[in-house]
């Protein structure tokens with residue numbers, strides 16, 4: 001569960017990016033965050049995994065009050081949240097297998113469990129046959145599938161994605177969206193910021209629209225709206 005109450009965020013340069021947000025997202029929901037460029041979508045979702053801190057207000061993620069969270073506990077929070085970015089952020093010198101395994105190695109998981117978990121998630125994203133490849137030997141869609149595999153290898157309750165189809169062509173974007181849908185069907189909450197109008201309008205999920213740092217619309221089976 002994700003809960004925000006009276007959340008404000010002003011960046012050090014004085015920009016008010018979030019101007020009073022109250023929201024509740026239940027376990028298992030699939031939520032699109034839409035709105036014009038600069039509206040505050042990225043800031044909104046970055047606060048969920050503590051990439052940014054709010055200036056004021058309360059944020060509770062999976063029962064953890066982030067304002068009470070010690071810096072030393074931030075890595076533990078991040079392990080319960082899978083994050084996927086537009087530019088994949090894979091480690092170029094590691095193979096597909098190693099990129100995904102990395103998340104489990106840092107928490108000291110044993111090699112046998114690592115191998116099984118990694119091969120299971122690579123199977124889910126249909127890339128088991130490319131486990132030994134390096135990121136630059138893969139297409140954009142394949143790289144995004146590796147980054148999705150990496151984000152779910154810890155079995156996180158929540159997945160957060162910031163414009164995950166931004167660098168992909170329409171067909172590949174759809175493949176990626178079907179993968180997110182499958183992961184959501186297994187019970188993972190998904191919060192995704194996107195400018196992809198066609199996908200939002202076709203998938204009929206909850207839509208939260210952000211404008212000028214405020215939620216201006218929150219609909220159960222929403223539409224993208226009139227943004228570019």
Ligand SMILES: Nc1ncnc2c1ncn2[C@@H]1O[C@H](COP(=O)(O)OP(=O)(O)OP(=O)(O)O)[C@@H](O)[C@H]1O
Pocket residue numbers: 011012013015016017035036037038039040041042043044
């Ligand atoms: N690190 C930062 N320091 C200062 N200002 C920032 C920072 N990050 C974002 N901003 C500003 O905060 C506002 C909201 O930005 P944010 O990236 O959250 O918008 P967005 O809705 O995700 O935009 P886009 O759709 O273009 O990605 C903008 O005015 C932006 O310039």
